Amino acid sequence: MGLIRPLFWRLLQAALVALAVATLCFAALQAMPGDLALRVAAARYGEDQLGNAMIDEVRHAAGLDRPVLVQYADWLGAVATGRVGRSLVTEQPVLAEIAPRLRVTLLVGGLGMLVSLALAVPAGVAAGCTAGSRLDHAAASAAAALASVPSFVLGSLFVVVLAVRLHWLPVAGSDTAASLILPALALGCALAPGLSRVVRHGVATAAAAPYTRFALMRGVGRWRAAFGVAGRPALVPMLAYFPVLAMQFLEGFVAIELVFNLDGIGSLLVRSLLARDIPVVMTAGILLALMLAVVTATTDIALRLVDPRLRDAAARAHQA
Amino acid sequence: MSLRISRRRFLAAAVLPTLPALVRPARTAEAVLRVVAPWEYDSPDPIETGYILRRMGIGETLVGVQPDGKLIGLLAQSWAVDPDHLTWRFRLRDARYHDGTTVTAADVAKTLQRVRSKAESLSAIPVAELRADGERTLLIRTTTPFAPLPSYLTDYAGVVLAPSAYDADGRPQRPIATGPYRVTAVPGTRTIEAAAFADYWGAKPSIPRTRYTAVVLGDTRASMAQAGEADITFTLLPQAAQAIERSGTAPILRLTIPRVRMMTMNLRLPQFTDVRVRRALSLAIDRTGIANAILHHPPSAATQLLPPLLTGWYDPALPPLKQDLPEAKRLLAEAGWLPGPEGILVKDGQKLQASMLVPAKRPEFPVMAQAMQAQFREIGFAIEVRPAPSNALPSAVRDGSLQTALLARTYVNVPDPIGTILPDFASDHPVWTSPGFVDPGLRAIVRRYIETFDEAALPPLRKQIVTVLQDQLPVIPVSWFEHNAAVSNRVAMDSVTLDPFEQSYLVPAMRWA
Numbered sequence: 001m002g003l004i005r006p007l008f009w010r011l012l013q014a015a016l017v018a019l020a021v022a023t024l025c026f027a028a029l030q031a032m033p034g035d036l037a038l039r040v041a042a043a044r045y046g047e048d049q050l051g052n053a054m055i056d057e058v059r060h061a062a063g064l065d066r067p068v069l070v071q072y073a074d075w076l077g078a079v080a081t082g083r084v085g086r087s088l089v090t091e092q093p094v095l096a097e098i099a100p101r102l103r104v105t106l107l108v109g110g111l112g113m114l115v116s117l118a119l120a121v122p123a124g125v126a127a128g129c130t131a132g133s134r135l136d137h138a139a140a141s142a143a144a145a146l147a148s149v150p151s152f153v154l155g156s157l158f159v160v161v162l163a164v165r166l167h168w169l170p171v172a173g174s175d176t177a178a179s180l181i182l183p184a185l186a187l188g189c190a191l192a193p194g195l196s197r198v199v200r201h202g203v204a205t206a207a208a209a210p211y212t213r214f215a216l217m218r219g220v221g222r223w224r225a226a227f228g229v230a231g232r233p234a235l236v237p238m239l240a241y242f243p244v245l246a247m248q249f250l251e252g253f254v255a256i257e258l259v260f261n262l263d264g265i266g267s268l269l270v271r272s273l274l275a276r277d278i279p280v281v282m283t284a285g286i287l288l289a290l291m292l293a294v295v296t297a298t299t300d301i302a303l304r305l306v307d308p309r310l311r312d313a314a315a316r317a318h319q320a
Numbered sequence: 321m322s323l324r325i326s327r328r329r330f331l332a333a334a335v336l337p338t339l340p341a342l343v344r345p346a347r348t349a350e351a352v353l354r355v356v357a358p359w360e361y362d363s364p365d366p367i368e369t370g371y372i373l374r375r376m377g378i379g380e381t382l383v384g385v386q387p388d389g390k391l392i393g394l395l396a397q398s399w400a401v402d403p404d405h406l407t408w409r410f411r412l413r414d415a416r417y418h419d420g421t422t423v424t425a426a427d428v429a430k431t432l433q434r435v436r437s438k439a440e441s442l443s444a445i446p447v448a449e450l451r452a453d454g455e456r457t458l459l460i461r462t463t464t465p466f467a468p469l470p471s472y473l474t475d476y477a478g479v480v481l482a483p484s485a486y487d488a489d490g491r492p493q494r495p496i497a498t499g500p501y502r503v504t505a506v507p508g509t510r511t512i513e514a515a516a517f518a519d520y521w522g523a524k525p526s527i528p529r530t531r532y533t534a535v536v537l538g539d540t541r542a543s544m545a546q547a548g549e550a551d552i553t554f555t556l557l558p559q560a561a562q563a564i565e566r567s568g569t570a571p572i573l574r575l576t577i578p579r580v581r582m583m584t585m586n587l588r589l590p591q592f593t594d595v596r597v598r599r600a601l602s603l604a605i606d607r608t609g610i611a612n613a614i615l616h617h618p619p620s621a622a623t624q625l626l627p628p629l630l631t632g633w634y635d636p637a638l639p640p641l642k643q644d645l646p647e648a649k650r651l652l653a654e655a656g657w658l659p660g661p662e663g664i665l666v667k668d669g670q671k672l673q674a675s676m677l678v679p680a681k682r683p684e685f686p687v688m689a690q691a692m693q694a695q696f697r698e699i700g701f702a703i704e705v706r707p708a709p710s711n712a713l714p715s716a717v718r719d720g721s722l723q724t725a726l727l728a729r730t731y732v733n734v735p736d737p738i739g740t741i742l743p744d745f746a747s748d749h750p751v752w753t754s755p756g757f758v759d760p761g762l763r764a765i766v767r768r769y770i771e772t773f774d775e776a777a778l779p780p781l782r783k784q785i786v787t788v789l790q791d792q793l794p795v796i797p798v799s800w801f802e803h804n805a806a807v808s809n810r811v812a813m814d815s816v817t818l819d820p821f822e823q824s825y826l827v828p829a830m831r832w833a
Contacts, residue, residue: 034715042711044368048730049477050714051440052749090363091491100508156539164547171543172535175507261535263360263510274709 014293043275105264115188124199147193152255155186172261202237206230356550370476379479379497385735417482418502425452439477471736525828545806558616570806579801587756603648622797665700673702674723679710757794
């Protein structure tokens with residue numbers, strides 16, 4: 001019962017955020033300088049083929065000659081009834097444009113997250129358990145160095161070494177399992193530094209906390225103290241960091257997609273923004289906002305399950 | 321003790337997290353020609369992506385062009401114009417679609433009717449009537465004599481698809497065409513797999529299977545060429561082409577084509593109204609330096625609008641465009657532009673300055689713009705470089721905000737450059753060129769050219785057109801494009817030909833080494 005209420009509020013928030021994101025996308029695309037119909041026509045027919053007749057045809061056929069508020073209201077009404085329309089550029093259904101690309105993004109993103117966890121958690125735990133030691137300093141330096149390298153540089157480096165020089169892995173694409181390794185590795189390396197510092201901080205704080213020291217004083221074994229006493233508090237900052245990680249992933253994915261020629265949601269968004277493909281941008285914006293909202297809500301729930309203080313605080317608030 | 325990780329162990333460790341993706345089996349290494357180019361197949365409509373279908377030998381138009389510029393019949397076996405110079409009849413081949421059905425004149429008429437208002441070149445044909453005249457003849461009647469009509473029918477928007485390729489609303493949904501290759505799979509927008517079409521009307525391709533991959537980033541294309549993951553890699557950045565060549569992994573084919581990097585100006589602005597100013601700006605540009613240092617391809621330096629490859633449109637007798645700073649300064653002084661503060665010339669209180677839109681999409685453009693900025697500065701002309709999306713230029717032309725821009729423009733949208741010269745220099749509403757250029761003499765020559773059916777009478781008209789463009793400089797050519805491709809050692813080098821008209825990759829002619 002305790003989870004239903006916050007879940008409801010989170011869903012309501014998500015719906016409002018999605019609406020706000022879609023509205024902002026629409027307003028931004030309308031406010032950008034240049035002729036919207038011309039951008040759509042250029043993307044649709046190619047710049048070399050662009051002519052005045054086709055620009056006017058696009059303007060009329062896509063309804064871009066109607067008042068802006070009417071266009072917005074039409075779109076909102078359509079979305080409310082479950083229709084998000086067709087891409088202005090390709091004239092294909094918007095969901096058919098987005099779905100396969102979202103799958104690529106989530107697949108590589110998920111793998112990247114796993115890589116980042118595989119790198120960051122051991123490094124963060126090791127550093128946190130030996131806070132102030134050489135190992136801790138080395139881990140901090142490595143994280144700082146990795147964080148300072150842009151993901152596309154890292155990706156390009158992996159390509160040159162592992163694909164071009166050693167021929168171990170394919171340069172690009174997403175049609176075989178092997179082709180997903182380099183982008184996942186690059187993404188994981190981009191996400192790992194921040195996560196490792198959060199893990200390190202959580203572990204170090206929990207290890208130095210009075211309850212851990214008291215447990216050790218009582219004669220509880222080191223491993224039991226680590227996992228039974230300090231483990232759960234150490235997990236809290238890591239879980240709380242997941243929405244930030246998801247944001248970083250969305251920000252960094254465009255570069256990864258470009259370098260590894262992945263046909264994902266990031267490159268679709270960039271292309272659609274440049275082409276002013278309003279239905280695609282608005283729908284993708286809504287989906288991404290909802291995904292972030294889901295991550296945030298899931299994190300909230302996980303935090304309540306892990307941290308009894310949050311459960312108690314919610315129960316007290318409910319009673320009051 | 322050194323820690324050694326074998327390739328097998330490394331791969332095993334790396335593949336572990338990707339197990340979910342393994343549900344799709346890896347492709348076997350069969351003899352598939354892997355073609356890599358920048359363009360995505362993001363729509364099944366030939367108006368938008370017909371050029372990919374045609375380049376890969378999947379789709380065909382009525383008429384095509386050979387690399388030497390000679391028009392050839394593709395779906396049209398032959399054509400003729402009546403003595404009235406208005407009525408054309410195109411006799412179709414006995415060709416089949418990839419679904420086995422026969423190509424009819426009614427299909428072709430329907431295709432052209434659907435696309436002709438939307439495609440730049442086709443929309444320029446003054447069509448009075450377009451219909452099937454029997455099963456195998458297409459009739460096109462124009463309102464005025466239009467001699468380059470067959471050339472215009474090479475427009476890729478006119479790629480003919482089978483009736484089964486369209487949905488109930490008449491929208492193309494599947495690439496069921498007529499070319500020597502038929503599509504076998506389109507997994508996403510970046511890959512087209514094709515196999516030789518057994519019922520093709522012409523010569524059968526030597527390589528039975530192809531795979532087209534769109535790779536947007538130039539560096540990634542170059543890496544694929546170097547890693548041996550592509551057999552033919554098109555459109556490489558100059559530095560990348562050099563790096564591939566140095567690595568010895570794939571020889572590079574190069575060709576200077578009629579795609580021109582040029583500067584456009586708003587000729588309605590007082591700075592550019594005077595032709596002497598335009599000539600001075602042209603004389604300020606170090607084209608050889610740009611071609612050598614930035615483009616790494618010396619033959620790219622433009623000496624006139626169109627390159628020597630277009631023999632009919634290149635006039636070796638024209639005085640070449642070149643850098644001559646003293647002459648540039650003399651022309652500006654003659655035009656009344658006098659030295660002002662900070663070295664910028666001034667006339668009637670107006671500074672000789674302008675903003676320059678520079679498309680950020682092409683990596684060489686910002687560098688070229690900076691070089692030109694420095695070169696113009698030497699004659700007292702200040703430009704402010706403004707990076708912008710490439711399609712910002714037509715917006716600026718239409719709303720009148722354009723001052724100058726650096727752009728790339730192909731003059732072979734159809735094989736006859738008149739298809740681009742007409743809208744760019746002889747129309748009232750240009751999209752891609754300098755607004756405000758009106759030359760009644762040039763318009764009359766262009767009109768005469770279009771109405772001239774006697775081939776022998778065309779060369780002098782071409783010469784007149786290029787002479788006016790070289791003299792009046794409505795646009796200032798800077799460099800021609802280098803069309804290039806990296807060819808892997810799996811492919812016989814002598815079987816690969818670059819098409820200067822960019823209409824075809826000529827895949828059916830390729831063979832394994």
